[in-house]
Amino acid sequence: MDTCTVPPDLFEAEHRALLAAQATYDSCSAAAPDRCHQALGRLLTAYERLLRETRRLVRRSDRAELEMTQLNHQLQELTRQLEYRATHDSLTGIFNRAAIIDLVNRHFVNQDLALIVLDIDHFKRVNDSFGHPVGDRVIVGVVDCLQRVVPATASIGRVGGEEFTVLLPGLSAEAAEQVAQAVRQAIEVHAFDLPDGSGITASFGVSWFPAGGRFDDAYNLADEALYQAKRNGRNQVARALGPTVILAAT
Ligand SMILES: Nc1nc2c(ncn2[C@@H]2O[C@H](COP(=O)(O)OP(=O)(O)OP(=O)(O)O)[C@@H](O)[C@H]2O)c(=O)[nH]1
Incomplete structure (x- = not known):
């Protein structure tokens, strides 16, 4: 025609x-x-x-x-x-730090919010041993694990080099901790195909903050919990209960 x-x-x-x-x-x-x-x-x-x-x-x-x-x-x-x-972060396509801060603050206007902060363990070793491009591949692999495991309502962001944040609106602190555990396990068993056959793990901090909070409130709590998880041996989840941190059994 x-x-x-x-x-x-x-x-x-x-x-x-x-x-x-x-x-x-x-x-x-x-x-x-x-x-x-x-x-x-x-x-x-x-x-x-x-x-x-x-x-x-x-x-x-x-x-x-x-x-x-x-x-x-x-x-x-x-x-x-x-x-x-x-x-967005150019390497992984997830939200960047500025977008995550903005999202968190907008959620807090009228919602409670659970937050996960995770950091790849001994990541410097990966870069030093195998080079930066391999390190980048590990970062992308960790994001794959996150995207497979977190609920559809979650938002994922890269807030630092090898540090990520997951926003979990509508979830309790306990439920967020379970999500963090699921991600931790997914990373632990993921095939990152490093040249020496070694695996990758990550440590997690979880916080929950009521509506009216700010990014710094929730992030600092989760970061403090993350620090405890690192200090306690890495590859684990710690949950902040206000100023108190609970280390979860792995
Ligand atoms: N490949 C790659 N490496 C990055 C990127 N951003 C940051 N890094 C590296 O991430 C590493 C972070 O190392 P550290 O802060 O010492 O932490 P770590 O070795 O993971 O040790 P822990 O966090 O204590 O378990 C440094 O070697 C940075 O160069 C990136 O975009 N790509």
Whole structure:
């Protein structure tokens, strides 16, 4: 089927009037060329030029409108890309630190929030032993584990080099701790394919803070718990209970 549609002629009526006038002019010309006939001839020439020029201007304006629409689409796409880059981590595609801080503070306006902070154990060893690109692959692998295990309502962010935050709206501290345990186990058994065959583990801090809090409140609590998990031997989850930290059995 022909998908090309011919645009309607804006000046169809004028075109028909021109043809009729042309026919009258032609039928009179041979018989009696008088002043009226000459005037009609001049009018026809001027009218033809007017129609031709107007059509040209309309075509030019259509092209300009098309270009403007295309530029507008490009601008929208660039805005979307800029917005994405400003809020996402380029290596993993998850939220970056600024976006996570913003999300947490917006949740806290009217919601309680459970937060997990996790940090890859002895990550410096991975970089030092196998190089930065292998370290990057490990970071991506950890994010894969997170994305497979956390609930669909969670938001995941990279808040530091090898440190991640998971927002768990609507979850209690205990439920968030279970999610952290599930992620810990997923990382522990994940095949990171390191050259020496060794595995990767991570340590976790969990906090819960009522509505009205700020990012720093929830993050500092979870970070303190994470610190305890590291001090206690790594590859484990610790939950903050206000200022008190509970180390969970692994
Ligand atoms: N490959 C890679 N490494 C990074 C990136 N960002 C930070 N790092 C590295 O992460 C390592 C963090 O090391 P440390 O803070 O000493 O912690 P760690 O070795 O994980 O030890 P613990 O946290 O105490 O278990 C450093 O070697 C950084 O260079 C990154 O984007 N890619």
